[in-house]
Amino acid sequence: MTGRRWSLAARLRVGFAIGAALLVAVPAVVNLWLVGRQAEESVDALVLEELHEFEIYVSTSGGDSQVLHDAVARLQANHSDVLMAFRHWDGVGTTAQVYGSPQVLDAVGSLPAPGPVASSHGAIRRRSQTLEDGVRVECAIDASEVFAQARNLQWTIGGVSLAAMALALCVAELLTRRTSSLLHDVAEGVRRHGSLRSPLAVELVNPPEEIREVVEELEHLVDRARDEDARTRLLISSLAHELRAPIQNLVLEGQVALMHDHTGAEYRELVENQIGLGRELADAVDNLVALCRNEDPTDAGPREHFDLGDELDVRRERWERSAARRGGSLAVTKRGDLRIVGDREAALRALRNLVANAVEWTAPGTPVEIELDGRQDAIEVRVHDRGPGIADADRERAFEPFVRLDGESDRRPGYGLGLSIVRRGAQRFGGEARLEPRAGGGTTAVLRLPRSQPA
Incomplete structure (x- = not known):
């Protein structure tokens, strides 16, 4: 100013x-x-x-x-x-x-x-x-x-008017001092607060309704800032964790490769594992970037023509190796026309996270089944696993960022970002994402993408 x-x-x-x-x-x-x-x-x-x-x-x-x-x-x-x-x-x-x-x-x-x-x-x-x-x-x-007599009346009117003005100014001065004092108390309370780690508490005695509303809004603002600060800290922790695990695995794979002599096939397997770990590291970074970018609702992303079935085929071998490392496998079924127009990266990121989530949760020795169904107005993706399943009350909560359901922290590391990114990608595409129970045990994740993303 x-x-x-x-x-x-x-x-x-x-x-x-x-x-x-x-x-x-x-x-x-x-x-x-x-x-x-x-x-x-x-x-x-x-x-x-x-x-x-x-x-x-x-x-x-x-x-x-x-x-x-x-x-x-x-x-x-x-x-x-x-x-x-x-x-x-x-x-x-x-x-x-x-x-x-x-x-x-x-x-x-x-x-x-x-x-x-x-x-x-x-x-x-x-x-x-x-x-x-x-x-x-x-x-x-x-x-x-x-x-x-008229002059006397004029003097009376003038005197009464001056007295009324003086009284009005005295009352105004009292109100001014009262208002200033309350605002000084609010400012002092904010200055004493000092940290976002504790709630804002401003003590006022019988404040006017407007001042009370200002204080309440300040307290709500500080609460929101505390929540955002906590989310930021959690995001930073998530970033550190998501990057640390693949990097440590890469280092361990390199150390193993240097400890002994290996045949060409063994070296090839080690290199392929390192490439897979590097891609997991890239996926983790991509998820975090997507999470930050999707906070902006005006970022609609580029519109591209692509075939979702062809894109899956390009990545299928990589996902199969990831499933094999965890004792599982992939089974893919494609039906109908799978061509689509929209944000290619958002759609593939959502599909990748659905598959990665199913691979993590499915029981060892059971396949993760992927179905791509090209319908008249949309493409529906269904990913089936044979994991422990999700309770009805938790299916919507699972899509919230940083939400980890009961038992997840014991099963695998992470900060609950995958399904949140799936939901956001689907919404940006004008589609939807949901979880359904699977007959015989497990979960079916459904991703529905319109054939043409809204502009």
Whole structure:
């Protein structure tokens, strides 16, 4: 990661501050403006209303001063929170008759308002109107008290908003510190862990659900890493074992060859045995490479046209010698068209492991029977042995990597990779592999490969 590094606490504080500003300050400013605007509009509406009332009195009284004084007194009594003043000019416009508060009139001066639109002089609002007979009337209202009340309300809103923002920021700070503390505890627990050989244990007191989920996922991740580490160690051990046995046998065969003089036939037999051991070594390496490669589901392998029967014939002599070294033999039966399209190496590797597994388990002196049956849409391979058989509950487990069934470790070395590679090769080919019990004792391994491997 590049750029400036911000701690989570700093980001939370900035985020909470912006959130408080948006949720508290902005509505507060809007409310302050609305309060002031409402006060202005209410005063303007009152000026217009009282001007209209005064117009009526002027028109109906014929300009009688006493009547107008009484009318203005009644209007003032109805609105004690403001000061009102009225005046009117006759048609000539030379004389103004004044009624109401003299302070208001002194503030606005002797000139009439410019027109029906409200004008202001500080807290005073006034309007004027010309009647049909040329008489001009004017109303002026001092709304200082109304505006003072509005300002007090604005101060109250501002104070409450600032208090709410301060409270929100305090709560945000507490939440930030709590969250940071929990995350620091998680990080400290991970740092203390130190090794994949023990489970991760992070102790938190009443954490939020989200933090608890993060910790659980970390613990699961460490558990998976431990499993992968164990599998890797087992794979390395398997590699060492699978390579060590053939290499030791090669060395022993060479030492035997050098200990005494031998006839040409004896030397030939020794060399053939060494070649067989070398091929077993190559097969072990190939199995391990295939196991690693098949972990990648996108690796579909090359698509080739080949005849599975011909490929078996090429390898038959070698497999027969391997069976003979263990006191057994091979019997091969081929039926139908055995041509197929797909990953040639995956198919042959699966077949090789099935045969090797049967040779290892079949009883001495009994043949391993291989049947290749070319059907319309697939080729079915059946490999029969006369071994001890596999329990129904263990037939699927036998295909899992590194799984060794009861009694296997006593019978022969290995780490349970052969059948796993068979199953993976079959799946990559779009086929299947399974184990079936054989009548009379033993096991039948079935490998079904479609004639054309999916792309």
